[in-house]
Amino acid sequence: MLQQTRVAAVIAYYQKFLQRFPTLQALASARLSSVLAAWSGLGYYRRARMLHQAAREIVKQHSGQFPKTAGELADLPGIGRYTAAAVASIAFDEPKAVVDGNVERILNRLSGSLLTTMDSWNFAEALLFHDRPGDFNQAMMELGATVCLPRDPNCLGCPIRAFCNSRSRLKVVRLKPRRRKRTLSYALCRSSKGVLLVRRPGTSTLMPGMWELPELSSKPTLETAAFLFQVRHSITLTDYVVSVFEGNHPGPSGKHFTPAQIARLPLTGLAKKILSRAAVI
Numbered sequence: 001m002l003q004q005t006r007v008a009a010v011i012a013y014y015q016k017f018l019q020r021f022p023t024l025q026a027l028a029s030a031r032l033s034s035v036l037a038a039w040s041g042l043g044y045y046r047r048a049r050m051l052h053q054a055a056r057e058i059v060k061q062h063s064g065q066f067p068k069t070a071g072e073l074a075d076l077p078g079i080g081r082y083t084a085a086a087v088a089s090i091a092f093d094e095p096k097a098v099v100d101g102n103v104e105r106i107l108n109r110l111s112g113s114l115l116t117t118m119d120s121w122n123f124a125e126a127l128l129f130h131d132r133p134g135d136f137n138q139a140m141m142e143l144g145a146t147v148c149l150p151r152d153p154n155c156l157g158c159p160i161r162a163f164c165n166s167r168s169r170l171k172v173v174r175l176k177p178r179r180r181k182r183t184l185s186y187a188l189c190r191s192s193k194g195v196l197l198v199r200r201p202g203t204s205t206l207m208p209g210m211w212e213l214p215e216l217s218s219k220p221t222l223e224t225a226a227f228l229f230q231v232r233h234s235i236t237l238t239d240y241v242v243s244v245f246e247g248n249h250p251g252p253s254g255k256h257f258t259p260a261q262i263a264r265l266p267l268t269g270l271a272k273k274i275l276s277r278a279a280v281i
Helices: 007-020 024-029 033-038 045-059 068-072 082-092 101-110 118-129 133-146 269-277
Strands: 181-192 194-199 222-236 238-245 255-256
Touching: 007 033, 024 045, 033 045, 068 082, 068 118, 082 133, 101 118, 101 133, 238 269
Parallel strands: 181 238
Antiparallel strands: 181 194, 194 255, 222 238
């Protein structure tokens, strides 16, 4: 959950997720739709799919026993070298170094040069304190997140300043990628049967199989009666201004759901935001 998502945004989802899936076996035996529903609103849904696949793989290939080595962890769906090393070192004290963006920046500055990915991993392994690998890795990640910043690093407060080959050089300034703006329109169709939702195609590259409100195109297939409200939503580098209209026609496709049914569906983050604003959920 913490990959690409801030801690503050994760905590509530993490607690609810553990309540719904308290054990590895509970997660492995759950339907994917239930896992996606519990993840709904957190974004980057591939993480949820990979987590579900990994749980099933552990039950099937490891008799439900969580792997304790980085090598075994790296064989699981959705787990790469960084995550495998982080889990193995922090949870099981395996002497494996981690290299994320923050750690890589520290290593580049310590060496005074731009290291290749392989050189960064080799350097990190050479520096690793084998008696407490988990603490060392967390300290390195925290140092990069709070002291050795991309811009305006706190060099005077850095505990490893004496070993740094970049402390007297110009600070690195990275330009932020330009954000895009888009406008979207959706229909909120309500009837005695509930709210009309449509399911994204399973082949979609973005949030496949998730449920959302019917989108209104330049040639809408739904009649719209009245403007209701606007919401703002962001996905990666795109900011959306979303207009929501009252739909007065059931539309050619989709299915009606009651609020109780909607609560169990894997919704897109935007759909969840709109339905919450409309007091449906």
